[in-house]
Amino acid sequence: MEKLYLDDLHVGRVFESGEHVLEAEEIIGFAKQYDPQPFHIDPDAAEHTFFGGLAASGWHTAAITMRLIVVSLPIADGVIGAGGEVRWPTATRAGDVLRVKTTIKTITPSRSRPGRAAVDAVCVTCNQYGDIRQEFRPRLIAWKRGAAPE
Numbered sequence: 148m149e150k151l152y153l154d155d156l157h158v159g160r161v162f163e164s165g166e167h168v169l170e171a172e173e174i175i176g177f178a179k180q181y182d183p184q185p186f187h188i189d190p191d192a193a194e195h196t197f198f199g200g201l202a203a204s205g206w207h208t209a210a211i212t213m214r215l216i217v218v219s220l221p222i223a224d225g226v227i228g229a230g231g232e233v234r235w236p237t238a239t240r241a242g243d244v245l246r247v248k249t250t251i252k253t254i255t256p257s258r259s260r261p262g263r264a265a266v267d268a269v270c271v272t273c274n275q276y277g278d279i280r281q282e283f284r285p286r287l288i289a290w291k292r293g294a295a296p297e
Contacts, residue, residue, distance in 0.1 A: 150223035152292040153264050156251055164215035164247040169203060171241035177207040202238035208245075208281045209233060212272045215247040220268075222289055229265060231285035239281070243274040254289075262294025 171190065178187030182204035185192040190201045217226050239245070253267040266289050272281040 150221050151289075152223050153254070153262075153266075153289040153294075154292050156254060156266060156289060158251055158254060160251045162220045162249040164219035164249075167211050167215060167245045169211070169239060169241060169243045169245060171201055174201060174203045174207065174239075174241055177210070178204050182206055198238050201241055203240070203243075205233075205235040205239075205281070208235060208239045208272060209283070211245055212247055212270060212281055212283060215245070215272070216249060216270055219247065220249050222287065223292075224290060227288045229286045229288055231283060233281065233283045235281050236279050239274070243280065245272055245274060245280065247272050262291045264289055 175188050178184065184204075186196040186198045186202050187193075187204050187207075193199075193201045213226075220226060247270050249268050249270045251266060251268055253265075255265045255267075257263040257265070266287040268285055268287060270281075270283040270285065271279055272283070273279055
C-alpha cells in the first residue's frame with residue numbers, strides 16, 4: 148500500500164483493516180509474559196472470575212489493534228502517537244475475529260512547525276459480530292509530502 152502523507156488525509160476519511168483471528172493459546176502466551184492474571188492465563192480459573200471465562204488482556208487487544216492500524220493506515224514515517232485514550236467496553240475472547248475501523252476526526256496544523264499536523268482519530272476494534280472490544284482515540288502526528296520529520 149502506498150504511504151500516506153498529511154496531504155492524503157481529511158476529516159471523515161475511514162480506513163478499514165484486515166482481520167486477526169485470536170486463539171486461546173495466543174491469549175495465554177501474551178498474558179504469561181505481560182499480564183499474568185488468572186482470567187488471562189488459566190481457562191479453568193477464569194470461569195470463576197468477573198469475566199466468566201478466558202479473556203484477553205486489554206493490552207493484548209491494544210497490541211493487535213496497533214498492528215492492524217499500522218497496516219491499514221500506512222502513514223509515511225510511521226504511525227506516531229502523541230497521546231490518546233483507550234477503553235475496553237467488552238472482553239476480547241478466544242475465537243474473536245478482530246477488525247479495526249479508523250476514522251479521521253480532526254486535523255490541526257502545527258503553528259510552530261509548518262508541514263506538520265496533529266491528527267485525531269477514532270479506532271474501533273470489533274469482533275465478527277460487531278461487538279466493540281476496544282475504542283482507541285489517538286492523537287497522531289503526520290507530515291505533508293516533502294516535509295521531513297524533525
